[in-house]
Amino acid sequence: MNKTLTSLNTSFLILLFLSLIFSMFSIPNLNIDEKQSIKVNFYELIPQDDILFDSSAPDTLIKKETKKISEINEKINTDETSIISKFKINKLDIKNEISKIKLSKEREDILRVSAIIQERISSIWIKPNSLSESLTAKVLINLAPSGEILNFSLIKPSSNTSFNESILTTMNKMTFFEEVLFLERKLFEKNFRNFNLVFKSSGEIE
Amino acid sequence: MEPIGIFILAMICQVYSCAANVSDSVERMQYASVAGEEYLQEDKLETNLNDKVYFEFDKSTLDAEDKSLLEQYLPEIKKAKIVRLEGHCDERGTREYNLALGERRALEVRDFLVVKGVSGKKIRVVSFGEEKPLKSASNEKAWAENRRVEISLY
Amino acid sequence: MIRFSSLLFFLVSNSIFSILEIEILKGSDNLSKVAFVPFGLESGIEENYGSEISKNIENNMLLFGEFENLAVNEMLSYPSSENDFYYRDWKVLGVDYSLIGKVNSVNALGNLNISYSLFNINRRIKILEGEIVGSEDNIEGISKIISNRIYEEITGLRGIFDTKLAYVINSDAETYQMCISDIDGKNEQILFTSKAPIMSPDWSPDRKKIAYVSFENGLAEIFIQDLQSGERDSIQALGMTNSAPVWSPDGKSLALVVSFSGNPDIFLYSINNKRLIRLTNHYGIDTEPSWSPDSKKIIFTSDRSGSPQLYEINTKSKRKKRLTKDGNYNARGRYFPDGKSIFFVHGNDGNFQIATKKLSSRYIETLTSTSLDESPTISPNGNIIIYATKDGLNGYLGGITLDGKSRFSLPVKNGSVREPAWSPLLN
Numbered sequence: 001m002n003k004t005l006t007s008l009n010t011s012f013l014i015l016l017f018l019s020l021i022f023s024m025f026s027i028p029n030l031n032i033d034e035k036q037s038i039k040v041n042f043y044e045l046i047p048q049d050d051i052l053f054d055s056s057a058p059d060t061l062i063k064k065e066t067k068k069i070s071e072i073n074e075k076i077n078t079d080e081t082s083i084i085s086k087f088k089i090n091k092l093d094i095k096n097e098i099s100k101i102k103l104s105k106e107r108e109d110i111l112r113v114s115a116i117i118q119e120r121i122s123s124i125w126i127k128p129n130s131l132s133e134s135l136t137a138k139v140l141i142n143l144a145p146s147g148e149i150l151n152f153s154l155i156k157p158s159s160n161t162s163f164n165e166s167i168l169t170t171m172n173k174m175t176f177f178e179e180v181l182f183l184e185r186k187l188f189e190k191n192f193r194n195f196n197l198v199f200k201s202s203g204e205i206e
Numbered sequence: 207m208e209p210i211g212i213f214i215l216a217m218i219c220q221v222y223s224c225a226a227n228v229s230d231s232v233e234r235m236q237y238a239s240v241a242g243e244e245y246l247q248e249d250k251l252e253t254n255l256n257d258k259v260y261f262e263f264d265k266s267t268l269d270a271e272d273k274s275l276l277e278q279y280l281p282e283i284k285k286a287k288i289v290r291l292e293g294h295c296d297e298r299g300t301r302e303y304n305l306a307l308g309e310r311r312a313l314e315v316r317d318f319l320v321v322k323g324v325s326g327k328k329i330r331v332v333s334f335g336e337e338k339p340l341k342s343a344s345n346e347k348a349w350a351e352n353r354r355v356e357i358s359l360y
Numbered sequence: 361m362i363r364f365s366s367l368l369f370f371l372v373s374n375s376i377f378s379i380l381e382i383e384i385l386k387g388s389d390n391l392s393k394v395a396f397v398p399f400g401l402e403s404g405i406e407e408n409y410g411s412e413i414s415k416n417i418e419n420n421m422l423l424f425g426e427f428e429n430l431a432v433n434e435m436l437s438y439p440s441s442e443n444d445f446y447y448r449d450w451k452v453l454g455v456d457y458s459l460i461g462k463v464n465s466v467n468a469l470g471n472l473n474i475s476y477s478l479f480n481i482n483r484r485i486k487i488l489e490g491e492i493v494g495s496e497d498n499i500e501g502i503s504k505i506i507s508n509r510i511y512e513e514i515t516g517l518r519g520i521f522d523t524k525l526a527y528v529i530n531s532d533a534e535t536y537q538m539c540i541s542d543i544d545g546k547n548e549q550i551l552f553t554s555k556a557p558i559m560s561p562d563w564s565p566d567r568k569k570i571a572y573v574s575f576e577n578g579l580a581e582i583f584i585q586d587l588q589s590g591e592r593d594s595i596q597a598l599g600m601t602n603s604a605p606v607w608s609p610d611g612k613s614l615a616l617v618v619s620f621s622g623n624p625d626i627f628l629y630s631i632n633n634k635r636l637i638r639l640t641n642h643y644g645i646d647t648e649p650s651w652s653p654d655s656k657k658i659i660f661t662s663d664r665s666g667s668p669q670l671y672e673i674n675t676k677s678k679r680k681k682r683l684t685k686d687g688n689y690n691a692r693g694r695y696f697p698d699g700k701s702i703f704f705v706h707g708n709d710g711n712f713q714i715a716t717k718k719l720s721s722r723y724i725e726t727l728t729s730t731s732l733d734e735s736p737t738i739s740p741n742g743n744i745i746i747y748a749t750k751d752g753l754n755g756y757l758g759g760i761t762l763d764g765k766s767r768f769s770l771p772v773k774n775g776s777v778r779e780p781a782w783s784p785l786l787n
Contacts, residue, residue: 114382126456127387128516129743129762133698138381162516165480169456172482195380202385264667264689297750298712300692300705300734301559301779302604302617303661303668305580306624306645309601313622331622332579333601337557342753344732 109183110191116179121197125170128162135163135201139171143192145185147178158201167199251286251359259315261353263298266310268318276318279357283324286359291315293333294340294356296349301335308333315355389765392456392514394421395430399461399474400440409463409472409499410440416503417459420521421511423544424744424759425766430455442477442486450481457481459510470496478510488513500546517741524783525737525746526561526570527757531775538572540587543782545771551585552592561781562606570781571595571605571614582616584631597629597636605629606650615639615649615658626660628675639673640680648692653699659683661691670704684717686724692735697742703727705734714747716762727760737782746770748778 138156141149152171157164180192259272268276283289293308312331320326341348396418399410421427430453439445440462450458461476471493478488490509494502501522508519520543529537536558541548552558556575563570571584580601585592595602599618606615614629618636626639626649640646644664651658652672659672667688673680684690689707696703696716706715706724711731717724727745736747746759755776758769770777 110380114380118382118384121382121384122386123388124390125384125387126390126392127763133700160516162514165483165516169480169482172484191380195382197384198381199384297732298710299668299689299707300648300661302648303645303663303691305559305601305603306617306619306647309619309622309624310645331600334557334575335559337559337575344750344752 106187109187113179113183113192117177117197120177121170121174124173125199126166127201128160128166133160133201135160135199137164137167137199139167139197139199140194141197142194143177143180143188145180145188147176147180149175149177155196158199160201163199163201251282257357258354259311259357260350261311261355263296263349263353264307266307266314268314273318276315277322280319280322280324282359283319283357287328288360289319289324289329290358290360291329291331292356292358293331294338294352294354295336296352297336297339297344298349299336301337305333305335305337308335311353311355315357387763391426391428391765393428393430393454394514395435395450395453395455395458396421396432397435397438397440397458397460398432399463399476400438401463402465405463405466407466407496409466409496410461412499413463413474413503413506414459414461416500417507417510420504420507420544423521424761425768426515426743426761445477445479447479447481447484450479455481457487457510457514461506466496472496472502474502474506476506476510478513515743517743518785520739520741520744520785522786523740524563524567526563526781526783527777528558528561528572528779529773529775529777530557530755535775538570538574538585540570540783551587551590552583559779560604561779563781563783564607565609565611565784567783567786571607573603573605582614595629595631595634597627604648608651609653609655615651617647617649626658626673639675639678650694652695653697659693659695659702661693670702683719684724685722690715690724694736694738696738697740703736703738703745705736714745714760727762727764728758730758733758735779737780739782740785746780746782748780 135158136156137154137158140153140155142151144150149171154164154168177192180188183192259268259275261267291312293310293312295304295308295311299307309331312333316326316329316331319329336352339348339352340354341351396414399414401408401410418429422429434453436449436453437444437446439460441460445458445460458479458481459476460479461474464473464475466472472495473491473493475491476489477486479485480487488510490506492502492505494505504521507521511517511519511521523543524540525543525545526538526540529539531537534555536554536556537550538552538554538558538561539548539550551570552574554574554576556578558575559573559580561570561572568588569584569586571582573580574583575581580603582595582597582602582605583592584595584605595605595614595616597616597618599620600622601619601624602616603624604615604617607613608615608628611631613631616627616629617624618627619625623643625641625646628637628639629635630637639649639658640660640662642662642664644662645668646660646662646664648661649658650660656676657672657674659670661668662671663669664671665682668691669685670683670690670693671680672683683693683702684704687706687708689705689712691705691707693702693704695701700720701716701718703714703716705712706726708726713726713730713733714728714736715724715726728747728749730749732750733747734749736745738745742762744759744761746757748755749758750756753776754772755778756769756772757777757780758767760767
């Protein structure tokens, strides 16, 4: 009895450990194009269970989905032995697909604003020559809903002083990110109230 | 069994590479200067034949045409006291590499002549790389003319 | 239960990682704009040293196209001390940095006392303050020292305004000159004039000597010339051809190419005891050696694979490694000052261009866009490459900054200029 308990404990601990590891590496990376990429974490984007249908979802997509479902239903009719189990799966599929549509809309908005912010910073950041070093520095930004930069701080400086200086100089040139005005308030609060800019000296994968 | 075999193999390699190092580091070269220019004091022999052989880019091989030209040349070459072969390249590519390539071209001609019975002792080889072009333009025609070995007899 | 709550904690802590991150990889194509305010003069000083110094500094800083300047007549004010300096005057003009200064005194011996300050306008802070004493006969020298300091402050790289350039001028078929000059082209000195070709100059690390190849005796031969005395010594490594000399970082030996019976290989030549040690032994062409900054490795060109490619060899273990694979012409490699990348001549579709490659990556990046580019040489701070190229019949020197923002060409000489070699820094 005791033995089984300890083994349960250990397995639990291992599970715990794995979840930690997973949590650290599971930030998905979303590429906009080869040179510019935006990291978006999908934890933020997983919709609540009660949201099933969304009016803003494009009609065409929904039509496509329903078409798909009817096709599948036809198949089910031909294969009567597993109607019940398959139908259950289909129900789940519908739910997933629809939440994906909802997600893609939010994601699109976030990506669009992120891309504009990225572009604006890139257009004024005078990147110093850092030889072959691969440098990374992280800046935390606090925005007001108006888009005004309330505060920024170099939370993870790189090892190179002139690289850090160039970033501070750039951030001092920026005052507003008006782009966030077009976002839904909820989306703003979730994603742009506080966000990070990660400056990298080279685009290569290490 | 196997690890021991690998170990022995590694040891053998080690010993071999050490030996190679030693023999290389004690290597002291005492060659006589091959291309002394004493012959330049002598008169150059004039001939009516074309005294140049041409090459492809980054190549040092003789084609059939070059070989037949050299064959025609042979009697005169055999008469001469000294045969000077001067290798050249076109301006493309790097200068030091071209210096080596020019040498390769001249040596290719030398080897051909030696096979045809010319004494290697009277052949002098020198390369100017891309430093002495015949034509200074930057086009295919000029480049083709510059990739050459010049033969002069003394 | 406790365990469940701690698991919950980890799940919540996930949200710490989940803040939106936007990556910035691309920088702006713009250059930093610097205002070089004419230096002021303490009352009583008559000669206008002030504007001469600031003009010199401006010319230095603009030499390689790394910065943009603000014309003096566009400035809203001409402060010479911090008290008169207002950030907004420069912010409205889009200036990133402002340099101000003043000649404080001139003593009876003609020594100037100069103070200067550099401001970062966007951050509204003074980033550099300095004072320097120097002779009025050496305004150029003083200006170079100040230029180096502000360059270092802005870029984080070593200043290179007191470096020199060696090059070969071929003015007609029978005239070849080995020359050196300051990096800005001033103070040209002819070291040696010959009727036969000269090639491959290389600076000794102490900047006191230059090694080069001369054909004056009818074949390629290596000479070492002392810059002070002008004395020339042939090193006579023997063999058919001696060429491609490069100094080791400690200045005690040369890596060079010796061709015995027509097979060029890389050797190390010790300058003190004149001993020759073989480094490569291959029937292919091995040439164009150059040392890694830590002097452990030598990069060289070899056609052992059938086309010229770059290899590196460990000078101790003699282990070799192929560095380039793409394309059928990669030659005359040199290491960057940090030893992590190389630059070389890359042949591509019949064009020969200057390219770089990180040693850790397999990608070759082409820097230049003309078609007959060769002999690249890098500034000691690793930020600029000067190379030889050709326009019509004449060779000239071009330059490019490593970020690709600036391309420039050096002043035209009377004749074809080639084989630039950038001097090391004075230490």
